Amino acid sequence: MARLPVYLRALHALAERGVATVSSEELASVAGVNSAKLRKDLSHLGSYGTRGVGYDVEYLIYQISRELGLTQDWAVAIVGVGNLGRALANYGGFASRGFRIAALLEADTSIVGSRIAGLAVEHIDKLEATVKQHGVSIGVIATPAAAAQQVCDRFVAAGVTSVLNFAPVVLTVPEGVDVRKVDLSIELQILAFHEQRKSGAEREWIQAVDA
Amino acid sequence: MARLPVYLRALHALAERGVATVSSEELASVAGVNSAKLRKDLSHLGSYGTRGVGYDVEYLIYQISRELGLTQDWAVAIVGVGNLGRALANYGGFASRGFRIAALLEADTSIVGSRIAGLAVEHIDKLEATVKQHGVSIGVIATPAAAAQQVCDRFVAAGVTSVLNFAPVVLTVPEGVDVRKVDLSIELQILAFHEQRKSGAEREWIQAVDA
DNA sequence: CCGACTTTGTGCGCGTGTTCACAAAGGAAT
C-alpha cells in the first residue's frame, strides 16, 4: 500500500511529541485520510490495535517499518549530479529511513572527483562495478531526459530491479523491474489546471467568445 | 485529469521529431497507457481526432495546453533556496510550460541577495509583497519540514490558492486551496516495499522464524 | 462512386478501492 509511508511519517511525528497511543480517528486526521480506510489498511498487517484504546505508536511504527522493509537498509545509487542530484544527496530523509546512498555517478568529467554530502562523485563508467560492490538494489536517475533511458538500461543490466526516475521521460523496462516517476513539472501543471478551474467561469466565457 | 501532462509531453516529443499526426495506439504506447483510456481522456476535451487517420499533433498540443491552462502564464514563487530550491529554480521544464518563476524567497540572510538562475534571492519578509506584485497564484515550498506550515499559511493569507509542497509534512489549508505534495522519501519507501516483495519468500520466512 | 480498411468514440461489464455503519472487544468505573 502506497499510504503506509504517510502513516509512518505521521506516527514518527507523534512519537517525537511523546504520544504513546493514538486512535485511528486521530491518526487518520493527521495523515489526511478517512479513518475507516486507515483501519482497513492497518488490519491488513495484522491486529495491532486495542479496542477502546487505539494503537501503540512505537509498536505500530515498528510493524509498518517491517512491512515496508525499512528494518533492513537499502543501498541507493544516484546518477546525475546536477542540481537535483545534489539536492537528493543532501536530503536527510533518506538515511533516517534505512536508505544509504552508496554512490554518486556522473558523466561530466569536470564534476567527477568532487565531494557532495561526504561522497566522492564517481564516473558513470563505474556504474556496474558500484552496483555489484555495494549491492545496490535501487537506482535513482537524475540525469537530463536524453540520458535517462540509457542509464536505466545499464542499471537493469547490472541487476537493479527498482528505479526512481526524475527525468521527464517514460522509461521502458523489462518485466519484473519497478519504475516510479517523479515529474516536477507535471505536478505544477495539475495545480495550474485546478487553478484555472477555480478562477473559472468568466475566463472560460472569454475564451469561448474569443474562439 | 492527471494524465494530460503526460500526453502533452509525449506529443511535444513527437512534434519535435516532425510527426504530424498520431493514432491513439501510437500515442498511448509512447505515454505508457492503454489506448482506449487515452481515447476516452481525449474525448472529454471534445472530438479532436479524425477516424481512420488519428490526431493532429499540433492541434492536440494546443487543445491540451488550453485545457490545462498553459496558454496563459503562471507566476510561481519558490520559498526555500536550499539544494532543492536551487534545483527547482534551474529546472528548465517550468518556463517551457508557461510557468514563470517570479521570486525566490529565503529566511537565511546569508543566502539572501545571491543570484540563482538569474534571480536575486529575496528575504522571506517580502513574501506578501512579492505575491501581490507579480500576481503569484502558485507557491512552492522547498523549506525544512518545520517551516513549511508557517510558510503555507503566509501564502494562503497572501491569496495564493495552489501550493506545491516538497517538505515532508501534511499541510492543513482552508477550503478552496489546493495542495500537492511531492515526497522523495515516500517514493523510495514504495520501491523498497516492492523490492522486498520481490526478494520475498525466503526473507519473510526467516523473519517469521526470527519472531 | 464504391468498397475495403483504418481509427475514433463509447456502451458495457468487471474488478478494485472507498466509505458507511455496526457488532465485537477491551477498559474503566462503580
Added chain:
DNA sequence: ATTCCTTTGTGAACACGCGCACAAAGTCGG
C-alpha cells in the same frame, strides 16, 4: 462483577476507473 463507554475490525453497499469490443465515421485506392 456488571455496566457503560470507547474504539477497533469488518461486512456490505457504493462509486469509480479501466479495458474490451464494437459500431459509426472517415480515408484511400480503384
